[in-house]
Amino acid sequence: MKTLFTCLTVGMLGCSTLVAQTVQPNNQVPARPATLPAIYPAPVSIALGKGSIMLGKSVTLVAPPGIDTETTALARSILTQAGVETITAAKQLPQAFEGTHIVLGTGDAAIVRTALTKCGAVADSNTEGYTIASVATGNGALITLAGHDADGLFHAAQTFRQLAQRAAIPALVIKDHPSMPIRGTIEGFYGKPWSMTDREKHLDFLATVKANTYVYSPKDDPYARDRWRDAYPAATLAELGKLVAVARKNHVNFVYAISPGPTVCFSDSSDLHQLERKFSALRSIGVHSFYVALDDIEYTKWNCDLDKTTFGPSGPEAAGIAQSRLLNALQANLRKIDPTAPPLIMVPTEYYDAKESPYKAALRKNLDSQVVVQWTGTDVVPPAISIGDARAATKAFGRKTLLWDNYPVNDYGESTGRLLLAPYVRREAGLSTELAGILSNPMNQEAPSRVAVTGVAAFAWNDKGYDAERTWLAAARELAGGDEQATAALLTFFDTQHLAPTFGSQPWQLQAPKLKAMLDGVRDAIANGDVATRHQAIADLVQRAAAFAAAPDIIRSGTVDTSFAQDARPWLDAMQLWGRALQLTAAGLDAADHGSAAAARYFANAKKFAAEAAALQTIPGATRFGGPIKIADGVLDVFVADAPKLIAY
Structure with missing residues (x-):
């Protein structure tokens, strides 16, 4: 036509x-x-x-x-x-x-x-x-x-x-145009690193959301941490070179991060030269941006006697001075070799909160002003970040910080059994005035990480025009290849993984808010509605339960990115079982509402499916902490358990 x-x-x-x-x-x-x-x-x-x-x-x-x-x-x-x-x-x-x-x-x-x-x-x-x-x-x-x-x-x-x-x-x-100059992810989680294939897919994805930075910092790469002084084997270096080429194709800056903190001697020139040699090897495969991670280390003791002689007794202030000396030397060397290279990035030992301290004061006073400092917010896993929080960090570190946002990473105990698929929220519009950018720390599961990372990238691009819920929907639609049925199935699944934990007991996003609202409506209709209202609420529940139970098969049908279904396999298996339990629960309520003795059988079978679902475990070795799969926990399990008591039969 x-x-x-x-x-x-x-x-x-x-x-x-x-x-x-x-x-x-x-x-x-x-x-x-x-x-x-x-x-x-x-x-x-x-x-x-x-x-x-x-x-x-x-x-x-x-x-x-x-x-x-x-x-x-x-x-x-x-x-x-x-x-x-x-x-x-x-x-x-x-x-x-x-x-x-x-x-x-x-x-x-x-x-x-x-x-x-x-x-x-x-x-x-x-x-x-x-x-x-x-x-x-x-x-x-x-x-x-x-x-x-x-x-x-x-x-x-x-x-x-x-x-x-x-x-x-x-x-x-x-x-x-972007509101923040640095936008992307840092593969900085503990546990099983991504495969090279995962990383290539992730770099392709980052391009679609206009992210421009990927930091290679897997905690379990021995040549970047425990054996940082050792050269990469030729084959590994070649594989990294392929990854750098994929990043370049996608206009993503590949940043190589090294973590020498547990063993480095800050005042030893040979360790400085070891770092420079490592950077030179990475430069030979096309890397031009570098990062030194000094997180999760002790600064109450030195790794060598020379540091004690050079900087005096160990402690926060001395650590800040020693780290600044090493980082300044690396920054000077980078500028000498390539004046156009991006500045060195570092994550400090005190990487969360913005409280004044001797360590932060030492960095502020001694660290080259061009070195970029990462900061995780008001906590390791912050429930919210305001402009005031970021402004305090700017004051504490003497420069705008690069936010290391520990969402949706799931490598800590409170996240066991969870995928973190809620929208990216509670970051205040206007943060671009006080941040150099945002890097999300994703999950061990690459494809599911894209749900939250889409929000992180969208916020970093245009924080004042960011709409969390609409971006969340867009992430689902992109994974579903534009198919609306698959998009709806993904959103149903995302809701079962909505809880966003912190290191404490209180999550910063609640579990399954949409499912809870629907189930609460059923409870209310049964408790307070007339006959017609009760019948309708149960009939609606029957339909919703069917859609819930069908969602995993729709997600696995091939319309949704197959990597997502593979990474989420045990969660989809558990959701299907919970869906069957919810269907039987709905049938039990319908039978009870009509005075049928069959209600007891429906409820008993629902309990069996619920127990089977609750017994499913995460994929061994896929995450740092394995354990039972969580599906809308505290919402769905409670409703299935309570349902037999809602209507006498």
């Missing part, structure tokens, strides 16, 4: 005077109105024009010289997936438009500036910023993807990927 576009001009030509008409073969079917697209992360600004653009089967791609091959390849892949069969390359814009032309480039190219001018758009001038302008013109359409720089152009292509999934691309102008 061919779509033609007519440009009507009134007075001077401009984006505001362009009206697109979708002309069907018989000219009798009107075009549907353009609608504002939902883009994640939310753009800084997006404005609809009039009309919409159908890509059709043939598109002309106009790209000036110098565009990186990854972005061009991404654009071509997006068009192919959108059903475009013929992509013709061109170097110039035509005098009169026939069909759809897509201009791809950075704002310093004359052809890109011309294309933006044609619809009155102005290029975004911020680092990593981009502008997308689409308009119907003549008998065709012009879509311009303009990056402020190469990274911005790549982000523009990622936004275009979302636009191209729609049936029609509306005439619009998007101007966008």
